[in-house]
Amino acid sequence: EDQVTQSPEALRLQEGESSSLNCSYTVSGLRGLFWYRQDPGKGPEFLFTLYSAGEEKEKERLKATLTKKESFLHITAPKPEDSATYLCAVLLIQGAQKLVFGQGTRLTINP
Amino acid sequence: DVKVTQSSRYLVKRTGEKVFLECVQDMDHENMFWYRQDPGLGLRLIYFSYDVKMKEKGDIPEGYSVSREKKERFSLILESASTNQTSMYLCASSFDLRSNIQYFGAGTRLSVL
Numbered sequence: 001e002d003q004v005t006q007s008p009e010a011l012r013l014q015e016g017e018s019s020s021l022n023c024s025y026t027v028s029g030l031r032g033l034f035w036y037r038q039d040p041g042k043g044p045e046f047l048f049t050l051y052s053a054g055e056e057k058e059k060e061r062l063k064a065t066l067t068k069k070e071s072f073l074h075i076t077a078p079k080p081e082d083s084a085t086y087l088c089a090v091l092l093i094q095g096a097q098k099l100v101f102g103q104g105t106r107l108t109i110n111p
Numbered sequence: 112d113v114k115v116t117q118s119s120r121y122l123v124k125r126t127g128e129k130v131f132l133e134c135v136q137d138m139d140h141e142n143m144f145w146y147r148q149d150p151g152l153g154l155r156l157i158y159f160s161y162d163v164k165m166k167e168k169g170d171i172p173e174g175y176s177v178s179r180e181k182k183e184r185f186s187l188i189l190e191s192a193s194t195n196q197t198s199m200y201l202c203a204s205s206f207d208l209r210s211n212i213q214y215f216g217a218g219t220r221l222s223v224l
Contacts, residue, residue: 032210043115043201043215044154087154091211098169099213101154 002027006088006102013109016077021105023088024070032091033071034099035064037084044087078109114138115216117202122221130189132219134202143185144203144213145169145177154201160185192223 003026013019023033032051036044048057050066057064061082063074073086085106089099118133136143144159146169156169158177166177174196178186185204189196199220203213 034212036215041218041220043203043218046212046214049210049212089154098156098159099154099211103151103153 002090002092002100004088004090004100004102006086006105008105009103010106011108013075013078013107015079015109015111018074018076018078020075021073021086021107022070023073023102025088025090026069027090027092027100029093030090031093033066034089034091035062035071035073036087036089038087038104039084047086075107078107080109080111083107083109115202115204115214117200117216117219119219120217122219124189124192124221124223126193126223128189128192128223130192130221130223132187132189132200132202132221134185134187134204134216135183136185136204136214137183138204138206138214139182140204140206140214141182142205142207142211143179144205145175145185145187146201146203147171147198148201148218149198157187194223197221197223 007022035047038044048064053068061076065072085104087104088102115136142161145157146154148154160166160179176188199218201218202216205211205213
């Protein structure tokens with residue numbers, strides 16, 4: 001069964017304290033891996049897509065990396081406005097081209 | 112910027128009512144999706160559509176139907192609402208299925224009493 005697992009479920013950091021969120025996947029065939037940000041009461045906002053192992057993407061304080069089994073979202077010197085839930089999703093090669101989502105990591109950055 | 116608009120942010124309905132959730136996108140995207148999001152379960156795909164009048168079942172289609180009469184509009188229908196359909200409903204659209212970068216609306220929080 002295709003599965004996406006994110007860890008930790010919740011993470012609390014001080015402003016400026018860098019860390020990483022993990023997304024591990026067990027799928028039949030990966031076409032791409034997506035990271036989204038979701039603020040409370042809002043829909044997910046697209047951040048990155050990664051398509052092959054070794055690929056990296058950056059946006060401001062965020063950097064996403066991909067290996068054959070997992071992806072990391074690195075947050076460097078975070079600010080309180082980076083507080084949100086971060087969702088990981090995989091796009092499968094086979095089967096209706098749907099996204100399979102992980103359950104998310106709730107990130108809180110304290111000032 | 113892509114804009115996906117869901118007609119209601121909050122909705123309260125009674126058990127047995129027929130409920131319509133509407134979604135409109137303004138970027139001429141081919142594909143549209145309906146998800147529900149529940150604590151501890153994440154986002155689960157209900158239905159999607161890759162063309163006008165075309166639809167495909169997702170992982171949890173039971174109790175739901177959809178309608179896509181125009182390219183920009185995708186409706187989710189709860190034929191007879193039940194309390195276990197209380198949830199956050201999210202609509203998304205994407206330009207193509209190969210890359211499938213999905214853009215989401217703000218969501219509709221539905222309560223069925």
